[in-house]
Amino acid sequence: MSKLTLIAAGAAGYVLGTRAGRERYEQIAGGARRVMRNPRVQSAREQAQGLVAEQASAAKDAVVGKAKETASTAASAAADKVRRGDGGAHSADQSWPADQAAPPMS
Numbered sequence: 001m002s003k004l005t006l007i008a009a010g011a012a013g014y015v016l017g018t019r020a021g022r023e024r025y026e027q028i029a030g031g032a033r034r035v036m037r038n039p040r041v042q043s044a045r046e047q048a049q050g051l052v053a054e055q056a057s058a059a060k061d062a063v064v065g066k067a068k069e070t071a072s073t074a075a076s077a078a079a080d081k082v083r084r085g086d087g088g089a090h091s092a093d094q095s096w097p098a099d100q101a102a103p104p105m106s
Helices: 003-017 022-037 039-084
Strands: none
Touching: 003 022, 022 039
């Protein structure tokens, strides 16, 4: 956890948990507003938002690519089974070699 996150969580907990009353709340809230208006804080926030948006886009592209790849592989496998006409390992018309006993039915 970064220092900024830790400080923000501590401040939020203090504000929510304090019994100092409205005056203390206004003092804390005013300080938070002053911090948020600070150009350095605004710049850092904008940079963080940009980085998150960039990473989210990259993650989305990776997930979409993997999903397309998986769907294509599954479709190809299904098409191969249909073309072969064997229906896969659980086909009802599958015959067993004469020199082997069929597996027991369960």
